[in-house]
Amino acid sequence: MKASVIGASGYGGIELIRLLSNHPNFELHAIYSSSKDGVPVTEEYPHLADICPLPLTKIDTEVIKETADIVFLAVPSGAAAALAPQLSGGHAKVVDLSGDLRLKETADYQKWYKKEPADQSFVAEAVYGLTEWNRDNVKTAKVLSNPGCYPTAALLGLAPAVKNNVIDVKNIIIDAKSGVSGAGRGLSPVVHFAEMNDNFRIYKVNEHQHIPEIEQQLSWWNENTAPITFSTHLLPVSRGIMATMYAPLTKAMTTEDVHALYEETYKNDPFVRIRPSKQFPGIKEVAGSNYCDISVDVDVRTNRLVIVSVIDNLVKGAAGQAIQNANIMFGFDETAGLKGFPMYP
């Protein structure tokens, strides 16, 4: 099957190239850029020498949608809202990595992204691809909206507790930290080396665009959910997200009880690993892989459940989950092209 990547010069794009280059069923067919027509990708990224011979090519959606079997859109939000509808109705299935097709309410998109939303009917058609929780719909999707990096870590961690009424869903706090590649390759003062190195800062306090995405999914799972508290921090590392979640228990449960529930819930999910009690994951333990590692612990003094969830933002948080979804959309083994170990140390 022919796979094309739009936005191939960005971090999500090159991660797609890395994973698709080793995929048994997808062939990397063409890579597209809005600003670097004809430039070999190795000029931008010399580490791809002898691996990816393709040049970056000007985006022509009419051609792309008929020549590829699947198109991955790895462009900034706002740009995807304009491009994705142009790719519809053709031969290719579309997987969008941006936030543009995730929020089903246009007003939410306008409020949190402050950009022009994609056409509403197109947003409605897009299947939200939190793979472990939406496989049946992913199977038949023609247009797939890949979840955000923070929502992936947070929602995979919260799902068993929320769906089984183990925690008070009106009192959820999510404290999340991300490596700087989460901000993309474009320069911003916050990710300047001198600002980020030896530093640790909170950002987008109570304004993060992933708040409505997490709340939307929680409300689909449990109608009693209320607004969440969600904070995001920039870690001085390249890759990785850790989301630590806190919520009051609704019934008496031990760490062992909750651990058993989580193990049972994810026992057939190849990319979710529940850690043994008292073993908490670090971001390096999933780096470069499509794994999401989760730990749970009951604080008996406060009666709160603590959930720790880690992913690589560029893999399970972006390109890896996009390919996991594409595998399901084409009936391939869900793990095809994604079996690589984490890089450690």
Ligand SMILES: NC(=O)C1=CN([C@@H]2O[C@H](COP(=O)(O)OP(=O)(O)OC[C@H]3O[C@@H](n4cnc5c(N)ncnc54)[C@H](OP(=O)(O)O)[C@@H]3O)[C@@H](O)[C@H]2O)C=CC1
């Ligand atoms: N980085 C991450 O960890 C994650 C990213 N995402 C999402 O994935 C998408 C890509 O992110 P990421 O790769 O990090 O971002 P980057 O900034 O690294 O790359 C985005 C690429 O999009 C292209 N681009 C920029 N503007 C336009 C435009 N107007 N039209 C078409 N193409 C454009 C640029 O390439 P060129 O100039 O060559 O066209 C650029 O290289 C974003 O929507 C992001 O939110 C989602 C989850 C995690």
Ligand SMILES: CC(=O)N[C@@H](CCC(=O)OP(=O)(O)O)C(=O)O
């Ligand atoms: C570290 C960092 O800056 N991360 C980005 C993640 C953005 C992203 O992935 O954007 P979408 O809304 O398209 O999902 C942020 O917090 O905004």
